[in-house]
Amino acid sequence: QVQLVESGGGLVQAGGSLRLACTASGRTFTNYAMAWFRQAPRKDREFVASINRSGSSTNYADSVKGRFTISRDNAKNTVYLEMNSLKPEDTAVYYCAATVGTHYYTTISGFGSWGPGTQVTVSS
Secondary structure (H helix, E strand, O other), X not given: OOEEEEEOOEEEEOOOOEEEEEEEEOOOHHHOEEEEEEEOOOOOOXXXXXXXXXXXXXXXXXXXXXXXXXXXEHXXXXXXXXXXXXXXXHOEEEEEEXXXXXXXXXXXXXXXXXXXXXXXXXXX
């Protein structure tokens, strides 16, 4: 497994921005496509965004398309999620995930490694 740790969560007002980071260790980072998921209270964990091994291709949930941007810096073993125009419904614990498969996976079953999550709270 690859070990993942998220950072950058916090409390922001609606319309604000946050940048999350996920740092990987333990395995070769470029072997993995990466993704962000989120889970709001009493809701299922849902797909947010993903990126391929080189960073040349991305995939987004419709709910965040145009507002969020996923990127990666393989030299730093880090994947980022830039979140803009945040809404109260974006409030959730955000999780980083890694897969040896395709970055087109959008379900949790496709990802073998997960970080512990970071809380994002958007106030109205």
